[in-house]
Amino acid sequence: MSLSPYGLIGLPWWGYALTTFVTIQTMFLGVTLYLHRDQSHGGLILHPALRHLFRFWLWFSSGAVTREWVAVHRKHHAYADLPGDPHSPVVFGLRRVLLEGFELYRAAGRDPETVRNYGRGTPDDWLEQHIYSRHPYTGIVLFVIAHLALFGVPGIVMIAVHLSAQPFFAGGVVNGLGHAVGYRSFEMPSTATNLVPWGLLLGGEELHNNHHAFPRSARFAVQRWEIDIGWLWIRLFSALRLARVRWVAPRPHLERRRSDLDAETVQALFTNRLHVLRAYARRVVLPVCRELRRRELPGPVLSGAPRLLIRHPALLAEEARRRLRELLEHYEVLRRVIEYREGLQQAWEETSASRAVTQLREWCRRAEDSGIAALREFAQGLPAYAPAR
Secondary structure (H helix, E strand, O other), X not given: OOOOOOOOOOXXXXXXXXXXXXXXXXXXXXXXXXXXXXXXXXXXXXXXXXXXXXXXXHHHHHOOOHHHHHHHHHHHHHOOOOOOOOOOHHHHOHHHXXXXXXXXXXXXXXXXXXXXXXXXXXXXOHHHHHHXXXXXXXXXXXXHHHHHHHHOHXXXXXXXXXXXXXXXXXXXXXXXXXXXXXXXXXXXXXXXXEOOOEEOOOOOOOEHHHHHHOOOOOOOOOOOOOEEHHHHHHHHHHHOOOEEEOOOOOOOEEOOOOOOXXXXXXXXXXXXXHHHHHXXXXXXXXXXXXXXXXXXXXXXXXXXXXXXXXXXXXXXXXXXXXXXXXXXXXXXXXXXXXXXXXXXXXXXXXXXXXXXXXHHHHHXXXXXXXXXXXHHHHHHHHHHEEOXX
16 A cells, blocks of 8 residues: 555645645644743743643754743843844844844854853743753654654645744744844834734734834734734633733823823823934924925925935934934024923933922923924823823
């Protein structure tokens, strides 16, 4: 009797495609829920049984070692886009991270100092010491054997697609394109971007800018129109008592009837400071730039001005810094808009609650008397920020 070239299980073409899609998505789910949100940042606590299921599947299907992955990722956050970042396109170039991102991950994971300093708190049981960490490639060998036995010749293509998915998408696309293209909901020193507002295919990892803004958050979707498929799984596992959420990124709670600026307002502004800065960019910076363009005043070219004014200063190249200085020197209203933004940040970062309230009230009084309509309207809306109930 001869063995079938299609192995123990014969499927239509779409059956092979669906099976491969499921194995890849399970791997991505293990990466985002177990390695990323649970082990690296602790915003999510998975049930021990679910932790081990993901730990086994990642070893079996990708050879991932928990301590190494976590150490490399934590170091990425510690040195985001600076020398020392294990896989930043700013440091290594986009082409290299996109095509060799997995290799960069592997190289950083083999560094004993990186693992020692950033890999603490990860599993160190008998299985980890004697199987997963000691024999990381044994799982992939077993994965290949199982595919060949079950699916025969089609299994070769399934194996190739599966084993290339994580290096390309997780190691290349998220870490490469996720720091180069897309949109930025929040400005920060990191170049991280959201690739799309619907994180469906990579477990929610597509919402990379949101994650860098709120690393501990178990939910990567921050704007109400964004979708994080990983969060939907978390809700399901929570309902089954297989997961517990420790922290999620704040969303502004607005009470329109509030009119007094008090300590609660300062606290709410600080808690939602990235949201407030985003609102300032949209409701003050952009309208002022549009008004200047409408008036067609002589001076430096205003095209690109909003991006220069909104972008975090640490990310501006020397030429961009020169253009920004030129704009601020020529247009007094732009200089004042930037000064007011800095003053607002100083108010909510004040250590004394009473001084912070006094400073914020003075800021709002000056903003309302500034003669800048957009700034006045923004200041009038600040009392609405309130602690989440």
